[in-house]
């Protein structure tokens with residue numbers, strides 16, 4: 001068995017730390033060759049001391065100087081780089097064959113694309129990259145000739161429930177009728193929109209079932225996360241949008257399902273623990289111990305499934321509208337949402353203004369073809385500008 005050489009983009013985040021946890025248990029299978037983080041230098045230093053990567057990347061020169069100091073104290077010879085271009089070097093110059101793309105948001109797009117182009121096994125957690133550049137990204141995977149393994153739990157579940165031939169050639173549908181993405185409904189599942197006026201970041205980040213980074217936690221509360229995941233599924237699996245459905249399933253035991261023409265519905269179940277899809281992606285097509293507790297079905301009080309209420313979750317409607325509009329609309333949706341969520345977390349933007357920011361930007365920037373990285377990055381910048389202006393105007 002050859003040892004997989006793994007680069008982790010976003011190693012200090014929730015997915016990054018869980019990835020290292022799986023890798024730690026299988027030193028005979030995986031070697032870490034690159035780690036990257038934006039600002040958490042102490043945590044990154046600890047990871048470098050434990051895993052000894054060839055390359056470590058941070059956001060800026062100050063961070064790099066601090067990391068170098070911490071590593072020199074321990075005589076660690078990791079090469080320290082900084083800045084957005086260095087994230088690409090972590091993919092292309094570390095000697096990796098496998099890349100965990102776990103940076104949050106649009107910042108992860110360029111290195112994820114680089115991994116696709118370079119023919120790596122791409123473990124894709126960074127859903128925003130695919131939402132922004134689905135067509136380009138899937139093309140780059142094809143040309144690069146690598147393997148794409150979805151890490152988002154829903155998409156990983158669907159990947160597991162599809163026939164092998166389907167995943168190798170998504171245009172052959174082999175009796176697949178529908179994909180059902182499950183959603184917990186987040187912390188405000190049972191609240192009406194009128195109850196949400198004074199919601200604080202702490203309340204929005206307190207997810208009932210999953211422990212995750214702050215941005216995706218807010219996205220789960222607004223259900224923008226599920227909207228992004230519908231777009232993600234559209235690109236990953238190549239089914240028409242009408243065949244991708246969302247079901248509220250508060251227990252988070254069924255991670256998603258595939259309905260077939262013959263009446264079969266295949267579901268993947270498990271604990272709500274990201275180490276399961278991470279281990280699956282790392283070892284595929286083999287299965288390894290993920291450190292996850294076994295699922296005990298007899299201890300469950302019941303499993304329920306309901307249709308989502310689009311009035312209660314306007315972000316979900318906006319995401320479906322952007323998906324239907326196509327072109328650069330999903331990029332605008334994503335950028336506006338990133339700005340709005342950051343403003344909610346750090347600048348006192350009202351929780352209920354998040355969808356207003358997104359809607360404003362979608363109206364202000366009608367979609368054009370998303371046919372080049374330059375166009376996508378330009379639209380991303382314009383949408384951020386429009387979102388910031390709108391937020392300033394409503395906060396006056």
Ligand code: NAD
Pocket residue numbers: 009010011012013014015016036037038039040059101102103104105107125126127128151152153210211212213214215216274
């Ligand atoms: P997180 O906030 O915990 O971690 C984000 C990581 O990205 C950190 O290492 C951070 O240093 C790095 N980062 C942030 N901004 C950066 C920038 N500008 N440049 C370089 N690096 C930067 O986020 P997370 O919860 O681990 O989520 C990561 C991705 O995985 C997201 O796209 C999220 O939607 C997806 N995802 C997460 C989960 C989960 O359970 N956490 C589940 C499914 C999908």
Ligand code: MG
Pocket residue numbers: 152153154229
């Ligand atoms: Mg998910």
